[in-house]
Amino acid sequence: MSAAQISVPEFLLNVPYRIWLALGVLLLGLVLAYLTGVINRRLLRRAGVPEVIEGTAFERTAREFDTSTVRILAKLSSYFILAVTVIVALTVADVNYLEQFWSGVAAFLPRLFVAVVVFIVGIVVGDKAELLVAERLRGIKLPELGVLPTLVKYSVVYVATLIALGQVGVQTLALIVLLAAYAFALVLFAALATKDLVASAAAGVFLLLRQPYGIGDEVRVAGERGVVQEVDLFVTHIETDGEEHVVPNHAVFREGIVLIRD
Structure with a gap:
């Protein structure tokens, strides 16, 4: 019988059962990937994730591309299920010449997925931490503190990057060395950036304990004359x-204060 005489049903009957099974696995995987994305998106929304990450730089960037962080995470879970489905389907189809390659991919894919999610x-989290720290420090009028929110953000991102690199097989020793170097640089930078803050806090403790002046007193300090409205740990x-006028307490302690009496 020639090829032209073979009917469509006969052709389908000649397809190996492994191919049909692989196609079934692919179809099931597509459905499962779609459902996984929908379920994860709903779970993240019910958990309040959109409200928590609202206003972060990553969320704003995602909005510019007409998407959101929740959608990205949901799609990543769908793509992960889909990739696993393709590997399983190829295995079922008995594609032997790709067996070694796909076995390596199957071992690496979950780690890559975790690394991307962690990153x-x-x-x-780094963006959110930056916003929270900036909000907490808004009332402290010290220019040295302006760098702290950014420092906190990139510290979180750096640690997340190290964890992500560890997931994809980067040597642990290299990660430890990098983390130690970063921690040392962070401590050194923080010490230099907050030296005036520490000095103001120490002076503030002294002023609060000794109380050389109080609210309502007329004073002249650091070239400014006026009535004291508030004294806290860092500023007057x-x-x-x-x-x-907001005067750092270390300036009060260094230059002294003149209490004016009428």
Whole structure:
């Protein structure tokens, strides 16, 4: 019988059962990947993730591409299921010449998925930590503190990057050396950036304990004259002629204060 005389049903009957089984696995994987994405997206929304990451740099960037962090994470889970499905389907189809290659891919793929998720979560958490630290430090009028939110952000991202690299097989010793070097640089930088803050805190403790002046006193300090409105651990608030001056406590301690009595 010639090829032209073979009917479609006969052709289908000649297809090895392994191919049909592989196609069934692919179809099932497509459905499972879609359901996984939908379920994960709903779970993340119910967990309040969109509200937590609102305003972060990563979320704003995602919005520019008409997507969101939740959608990206959900799609990653779908793609992971789909990739595993392809590997299983090829295995079922008995593609022997690719067996070694796909076995390596099958071992590496879960680690790559975890690494990508860890990296994305690190970026999101770093952005959120930056916003929280900036909000906490907003009331402290010291220019040295302006770098701390960014420092916190990149510290979180750096640690997440190290964890992600560890997932894809980067040597642990190299990660430890990098982490130790980063920690040393972080401590050194923080010490240099916050030396005035530490000095202000120490001076603030002294001022709060000794109370050489209090709220309502008229004083002259650091070239400013006015009425003391507030004294906290880091700064002293002085108001004069409708203007409020915020004087770091280390300046008060260093230059001294003149208590004006009428």
